Amino acid sequence: MACEEPSKIVNIPSIVQELVTCVHEPPSQYVVPEQNRPDVDCSEMPEPIPIIDLSRLPAPGNSSDEVAKMQAALENWGLFLAVGHGIEPSFLGEVMKVTREFYKLPLEEMQKYSNLVDGEEFRMEGYGNDIVVSEKQTLDWSDRLYLLVEPESRRIYSLWPTHPPSFRDILCEYAVRCREIASLVLRHLARMLDLHEDYFIEMIEEDAITYARFNYYPPCPKPDQVLGLKPHTDATVITVVFIDDNVSGLQVQKNGVWYKVPIVPNALLVNTGDAMEILSNGFFKSPVHRAVTNAEEDRVSLVMFYTMNPEKEIGPVPELVDEKRPARYRKMKTKDYLTKLFETFAEGTLSPVHRAVTNAEEDRVSLVMFYTMNPEKEIGPVPELVDEKRPARYRKMKTKDYLTKLFETFAEGTLVIDTMKI
Numbered sequence: 001m002a003c004e005e006p007s008k009i010v011n012i013p014s015i016v017q018e019l020v021t022c023v024h025e026p027p028s029q030y031v032v033p034e035q036n037r038p039d040v041d042c043s044e045m046p047e048p049i050p051i052i053d054l055s056r057l058p059a060p061g062n063s064s065d066e067v068a069k070m071q072a073a074l075e076n077w078g079l080f081l082a083v084g085h086g087i088e089p090s091f092l093g094e095v096m097k098v099t100r101e102f103y104k105l106p107l108e109e110m111q112k113y114s115n116l117v118d119g120e121e122f123r124m125e126g127y128g129n130d131i132v133v134s135e136k137q138t139l140d141w142s143d144r145l146y147l148l149v150e151p152e153s154r155r156i157y158s159l160w161p162t163h164p165p166s167f168r169d170i171l172c173e174y175a176v177r178c179r180e181i182a183s184l185v186l187r188h189l190a191r192m193l194d195l196h197e198d199y200f201i202e203m204i205e206e207d208a209i210t211y212a213r214f215n216y217y218p219p220c221p222k223p224d225q226v227l228g229l230k231p232h233t234d235a236t237v238i239t240v241v242f243i244d245d246n247v248s249g250l251q252v253q254k255n256g257v258w259y260k261v262p263i264v265p266n267a268l269l270v271n272t273g274d275a276m277e278i279l280s281n282g283f284f285k286s287p288v289h290r291a292v293t294n295a296e297e298d299r300v301s302l303v304m305f306y307t308m309n310p311e312k313e314i315g316p317v318p319e320l321v322d323e324k325r326p327a328r329y330r331k332m333k334t335k336d337y338l339t340k341l342f343e344t345f346a347e348g349t350l351s352p353v354h355r356a357v358t359n360a361e362e363d364r365v366s367l368v369m370f371y372t373m374n375p376e377k378e379i380g381p382v383p384e385l386v387d388e389k390r391p392a393r394y395r396k397m398k399t400k401d402y403l404t405k406l407f408e409t410f411a412e413g414t415l416v417i418d419t420m421k422i
Helices: 065-076 089-103 107-113 167-192 199-203 274-279 334-347 399-412
Strands: 051-053 079-083 126-128 143-150 210-217 229-232 238-243 250-254 257-260 268-272 289-291 299-306
Touching: 051 065, 065 079, 065 167, 089 167, 089 210, 089 238, 089 299, 107 126, 143 167, 167 199, 167 210, 167 238, 167 268, 167 299, 199 274, 274 334
Parallel strands: 051 079
Antiparallel strands: 079 268, 126 143, 143 210, 210 299, 229 289, 238 268, 238 299, 250 257, 250 289
16 A cells, blocks of 8 residues: 555564464564553444445435434544445355455465565565564564555556465456445545535546455464554545454544444445545544454455555645634645555554543543653654664754744644654
């Protein structure tokens, strides 16, 4: 979803599917710091996850309760479960079948589609693990197959499995069907914001890129010590996820609490991504989510990521910016945003952006103690933490200058730390 060129990696982790056959507890590089460890049996959602029947969405100019439900779901959770999407359960069964059959192949067969070039350079597409940028990086307990599916002219078929024999045809058909779903939802999101109904659809066309990610989560002997996939948001305009009907594992965060996403047979999970949050100027949310494992069963999922053209600029839609609602995000080239996203994803860092909301009945007070540096001192990466493998990611600046920028960006609703990145 980001860098097209191969990049150097710090080390090559084991394929988790192979690792799980010979260990009785997860190796240290997979063990999550205690304060970040998952509650595998986390909270049930405070209200049922919104289930939207896409077949009940109205024609242009009409209204329905289903549209209102979808809008509330995306404003509050950033996601919903879609039923009535038009994909037959039998075909979804075929999609799940070829996914599992691929992961049952001998390791040497799967390695034919490796995401390592010459065994040492990482590329986004292919079979293996996500990029490792630091020896201190906590690794995810999962393997994945990542493939570019649109535009068709950019497919690298040498990375598309030939076994099982139906894999390619099924993926091509599934991509067509999911695009229909994405387009239907995006059309209604545009109407909600009083934009031309094809506004967001055009964002995922014109050389925009769609990726398919086949996730495999092996059983883990100590599931409370690892994460199948670390907390993250998607960089997408919209994401469509086919979740394993038999094993739960997806969790979504809201107000600092992790909630279990329930299983609804033959439903597809639809969530908005960072690009949509930026384009909508914060009207729609990009949900933070993660995957957990269990000790008994493996789990698979298939994710379709709909991103913008990497060369296009991303920023709030002009029609959604005015004096009452100023721009909350600065403009940036999509490819630059994607590069930053994958850097922070690899490190498992989500900056603690926080906010306060009000209510209609009661007032509230809080007291915050801020511990800052000497304003005359320079702030920058500690020299001992910078080397060839991990170059400086932030430029140096006097603390007082940083604080000045902090208050400027705070007033604008942007993040000062973004201005310091190299």
